[in-house]
Amino acid sequence: MSTTTSPRQAPLVFRGARRILVSREFSVFAALALLIIVTTSINPRFLSAQGISDILLNSSIFVVMAVGEAMVIITRNVDLSVGSTLGLTAYSTGAVYAAFPHVSLVVVFVIGIVFGGILGAINGLVVGAAKVPALVITLGTLYIYRGVNYAWAGSNQYFVGNDPAEFGNLSVQTFYGVPVLAIIALAATVIFGIYLYGARSGRDLYAIGSDPSAARVFGIPVDIRVFGAFVACGALTGLAGVLYASRFSSVGADTGTGYELQIVAAVVVGGVAIFGGSGTVVGAAIGAVLLTTMTGALASLNVSKFWQQAVVGVLIIAAILITRLLALRNTRRLKVSEARNV
């Protein structure tokens, strides 16, 4: 990546350190650290044990969704239906417990993940068949899934927090002091991070996002990979739906409304280019934590809660602006280095 001459001779360790320091993920992480430090210096209670645990619990659901959304956005698509998918899967968790009170925890998770995967597969199939921007399709399914949720739930709400207790406990329990929910989110990030970094089919997603037609010419099964990304996104959102039901207990017809904007914001803030081809799920996960922390920070700094959504909007625009500027700088640098090589 680096094109200046001095680091080229530098020892491997420094080069590695430099690469980490200039990476997009690190700058997002630095922003997160700065945010926490500033907020804590004004309101010390922000970084209490309770405060940290709140941040971890609140962000883990977003992290799981952001990992799925990042995979879709990397292929130059977008899934706007994640909020509705979360609503449907969370409500279905309530419905499963209402029908079979003694069903095992594993079955509930499997049902949530498979249901989410099916909803994602519908998105993927239509996008693949129609060859129209995924944005329009998933804007449609956003409302279709939400409408199905309303038709199914009506004004009914399920409360699954204490009944059964083991399901509700899931969001309270800790493992060596770390909330179980955060461990699940971390596991999802690591698994999909390694997949996108190392696996052949994971690398294909980047190729597709950079240039779909070139990827096709190269022999990558574009439609299958994009379909797979949508299914993965749906399945992860389904997992998030089950976690949501455990954490917030009450699930109804409007659960998860408007989440899609926060998730897209988290992903682009985390350094995934909105037009595909670059970024990592680790970045997206840090972006999700940053966004949740921001919400918590605004509250603990006594900023009106009405500013939250405006901040989300500003973050989305700032993130795509920065990505654009970095891309411009990169092309210029590449031009210079190519000119030198001639």
Add this chain to the structure above:
Amino acid sequence: MSEQATAPVSAAPAKLRSRGRRVWLGRNANMIYAVVLVVILASIFVPFFFSVTTVNFLLIDAVPILLMAMPMALIIITGEIDLSVASTAGLSAAVLGVLWENSHAHGNIWVMFVICVIVGAACGAFNGFLITVVGLPSLAVTIGTLALFRGLALVVIGDDAVADFPTDATTFVTSTVPVIGVPVFMVFVLVVVAIFAVVLHFTPFGRALYALGFSKEAASFVGIRVGRSKFTLFVISGVISSIAGIFWVLRYSSAQSDSVQGLELSVVAAVVLGGVSIFGGSGGIVGVVGGVLIIRTVNYSLELGGLPDTVLTIVTGGLLVISVVAPSVSARIRLARDRRRALVHSGEIAKP
């Protein structure tokens, strides 16, 4: 399209016939047939549909969609999109509410309307600046401003709902022409639609938008000011959206932070259903008006049939998906058929 290919070969009478065919079988005519068909079906199958009240309620709810669909059609024809229209309308509604609440004792409501429209224009200019000057993709920008403008609406008005608007304004907005039941406000909307139709179809500015949608580079080579055209469109979109927001406030005589929320779906669905290609470069105003009327008629008849408002989003969402999937799939089927015919002609495949 196929007529164009064969026209030079065929003789003059055939050409004349094909012009008649183009009027009666063209996209616009098909749209009108579709609207008439939907209305007839609704009148037959939905009890109480065929009445003056229907005309009134169906059209009054079509007003904001119809207004916002006009600039949206032009923007989609140039190959861009504006997802922030409903949020812009919501911000204008919130501003109007706060202005009215704080100064209705000594303020002129017309001045407040003007301020709202300026807010809308500023929203549109912000979108336009990021898209044309900075060069960001409109889809990403307007997702961001969808959240931003709605967030600002929340900041402006908070949890409040302002309701005590002057009754002469609210009754004017909901008043109807006697006997036929058409809302009086519809006259203003029709003027707006007519202006957009003339601008799009009969002015150099409008014709240039199609060229823009086909190829930005080619358009700029033939002397079209790409950036300026798009910027203008986004500002117009902001202005019209804020007018729709003002209408919304007076129609329901209530301004709150979630006014007009989610209407961008109906607007995009109506425009695409009306035959505007989501990739830009084709479509017309008559089709878009037809698209709005179809969506409203279907929704209204299902409402009469007893389906709750919230479930109806399935229908609007479904229409949106179908309207973008159908042309793409049919185009691919046609392509495959043509390719097969070409192969048959060249003798590579034996005739069946």
